[in-house]
Amino acid sequence: MMLPTHAVIGLAIAAPLVVLRPEIAPVALAGALVGSILPDLDLYAGHRRTLHYPTGFALVALPAVGLAVAVSTTVTVGIAAIVAGAAVHCRLDRYGGGLELRPWEGTSDRAVYDHVRGRWRRPKRWIRYDGAAEDLLLLVSLGVPLLVALDDPFRIVVAVALAVGVVYAGLRRRLATLAPVVFGYTPDRLERHVPERYRS
Template sequence: MMATTHVFAGLAAVAPVALVVPEFAGPLALGAVVGAIAPDFDLVLEHRRTLHFPVAGLVIATPLAAVALVATATFTVALAAVAFTAWLHAASDALGGGPEMDPWNDRTERAVYDHVRGRWIEPRRVVRYDGAPEDAILALSLAAPVLVIFDGWVTAVVAVGVPITVVYALLRRRLTAWTPDWLE
C-alpha cells in the first residue's frame, strides 16, 4: 500500500480515541503518522522484513496501550499510537502484493516477514500493489473520517496527501519505466 494509505489508516485508527479524549488528539495524530511511516524506513535494508512486525508488533502495541490507559500522558499516548500504527502498517502489508517494483510482471509470494514464525507471509492481493486503483480508493476513504475528526496540522497533512495519492495512483504503472536501473 501507499505511504499515504498507511498514514490515513493510522489516523483513522486513532480517531475514535481522539473523539473520546480530544485533549490527546495531537499526540495521537503525531504518533499515528510516525508509526504509519516508520516501518518503511527499511526500504534501504530488506524491505518488509527489517522493520515490519506483523505479528510481534501487536505484542508490543498491546502493553503500550495498557500503559497509556493507566498512566495517561502525552508521551504514553503518543508512544502507544506509534506502536499500534506501526503494527497496523506491517499487518496490512499482508493484504497487498509483494514489495517488488513491478508486481504486474514479476510477482513474488512474499508480502511481509513474520519474525515470530520465521517465515514470509504470502500476499493476499486485496490491494494488488501500492498505487493500484483500489489502494487509492482505500486511501481516500480513510482520509474522509480523519478530516471530520481532526483539525489543524492533521487537516493540512491530509490535504497534501490526497492529491499525492491521486497523482501517484495515476502514474504508478509508468514509474517503473522511469526508475533508473540502480534503484531497482
C-alpha cells in the first residue's frame, strides 16, 4: 500500500472524533497521522521489519485506546492514536503485495515481519501492490470524504496525499525499471543502506 493511502487511513480512523469529541479530535488526528506514517521510516533499514510490529502495536493499542477513553488527556489520546495508526498500518501491509521491486510479479513471500511469532507473514495481495488501481481506489474513496469532513491543516494533508498518490500510481511500474539504474550510482559508503531489491 502507498504511504499516502496509509496516511489517509490513519486520518480516517480518527475522523469520527471530529463529531463525537471535537475537543480531542485535533490531537487524535495528528497522532493517527504520525502513527500511520511511522512504520515506513524503516524503508532503507530493514523495511517492514525494523519498525513494523503487526502484533506488538495491536497488543499495545488496545489498552492505550482504553486508557484514552477513560482518561482523555492530550497525552493519552495522542499516544493511543499514534499506536493505533501504527498498528493499522502494520496489519494492512499484510493485505498488500510482497517486498519485491516488482510486486505485481508475486515472487516474494514476505509481507511484514511478525516479531512475536519470529517469522515473515505472507502477503495476501488483496491490494496487489503499492500504487495498484485498488490502492488508488482506496485512497480516493477515503480521501475525498475527508476533504469535506476535515479542516486545515488536515484537509491540506489529505489533498497532498491524493495528489502524490495519483502521480505515484501513474508512475509505479516505470519507477521499478528506473530504481536499479538510479541506485546503481550510489556511492560505495552508502550502498549498504540501499535495499537489495533496488540493486537487482
